[in-house]
Amino acid sequence: MTALKEELKRQIIEVLNLEDITPADIQDDEALFGEGLGLDSIDALELIVLMDKTYGIKLSDPKKGRDIFQSIETMATYISENRTK
Amino acid sequence: MLENPTIRKSCTIEQHRIVIDDKLIWSSGPHVPFSDFAKGAFHHLDIDYPKFYKMDALSKLAFLAAEYILQDEDKNELALVLANRSGSLDTDVKHQESIQNTDNYYPRPATFVYTLSNICAGEIAIRHGLQTEQAFFVAEEFPEETIFAYADYLLQSGKAKRVLCGWVEYFQEAYRAVLYLV
Numbered sequence: 001m002t003a004l005k006e007e008l009k010r011q012i013i014e015v016l017n018l019e020d021i022t023p024a025d026i027q028d029d030e031a032l033f034g035e036g037l038g039l040d041s042i043d044a045l046e047l048i049v050l051m052d053k054t055y056g057i058k059l060s061d062p063k064k065g066r067d068i069f070q071s072i073e074t075m076a077t078y079i080s081e082n083r084t085k
Numbered sequence: 086m087l088e089n090p091t092i093r094k095s096c097t098i099e100q101h102r103i104v105i106d107d108k109l110i111w112s113s114g115p116h117v118p119f120s121d122f123a124k125g126a127f128h129h130l131d132i133d134y135p136k137f138y139k140m141d142a143l144s145k146l147a148f149l150a151a152e153y154i155l156q157d158e159d160k161n162e163l164a165l166v167l168a169n170r171s172g173s174l175d176t177d178v179k180h181q182e183s184i185q186n187t188d189n190y191y192p193r194p195a196t197f198v199y200t201l202s203n204i205c206a207g208e209i210a211i212r213h214g215l216q217t218e219q220a221f222f223v224a225e226e227f228p229e230e231t232i233f234a235y236a237d238y239l240l241q242s243g244k245a246k247r248v249l250c251g252w253v254e255y256f257q258e259a260y261r262a263v264l265y266l267v
Binding site for chain 1: 135138139191192193194195198
């Protein structure tokens with residue numbers, strides 16, 4: 001799980017062009033949206049593509065995204081339980 | 086380009102140089118790609134605006150030109166009238182590449198949102214809190230008469246107190262921005 005979280009942090013920084021942020025700057029339980037990393041709705045769509053492309057997870061219900069994308073911790077948990085890649 | 090006595094200020098970005106009213110403000114090395122030039126020009130501004138890094142090249146160019154020309158300027162009731170030749174073609178091509186392979190079909194939302202040329206005007210408006218008129222024209226050459234006539238109409242009709250207008254062109258590393266404040 002620790003390796004998955006680190007991998008996720010690196011991917012998010014790269015895919016979302018988070019300049020001047022390193023994996024060490026992102027806490028596992030830090031909010032990804034709102035006051036945390038400050039991601040926006042387009043970033044959420046990018047995360048959905050990331051889940052599909054990298055882990056073979058298709059999110060058909062957008063409401064689920066709200067829970068899944070709360071933090072690196074919640075993303076990693078969902079991915080480890082549902083990944084097909 | 087525009088020759089009118091009401092021009093208060095101009096900003097030109099081309100060939101790795103940023104010039105305000107004929108004065109060189111910043112330049113990078115001559116052989117750096119646009120992405121590095123833009124990043125350097127952004128750092129030179131010393132502002133905190135992370136969304137800059139997510140913009141496409143056309144929006145970065147327009148954002149930088151607006152940022153440099155609007156320093157110390159009143160932005161109250163400021164309208165935008167911009168034009169270019171290639172529209173958003175540079176980003177359109179990138180988007181096309183991302184949907185080319187039907188077996189590996191992953192369109193990038195962050196790319197797709199920039200497949201409209203007037204998005205760059207939107208980025209300027211968001212940054213500076215502009216809620217005024219905006220127009221974006223696509224033309225082979227700078228449509229001087231159209232731009233000036235439109236700007237003049239906005240000023241004469243009281244729809245704006247000032248107009249930021251000009252040319253913002255980017256396609257595959259070839260770029261030129263010339264903005265005027267009237």
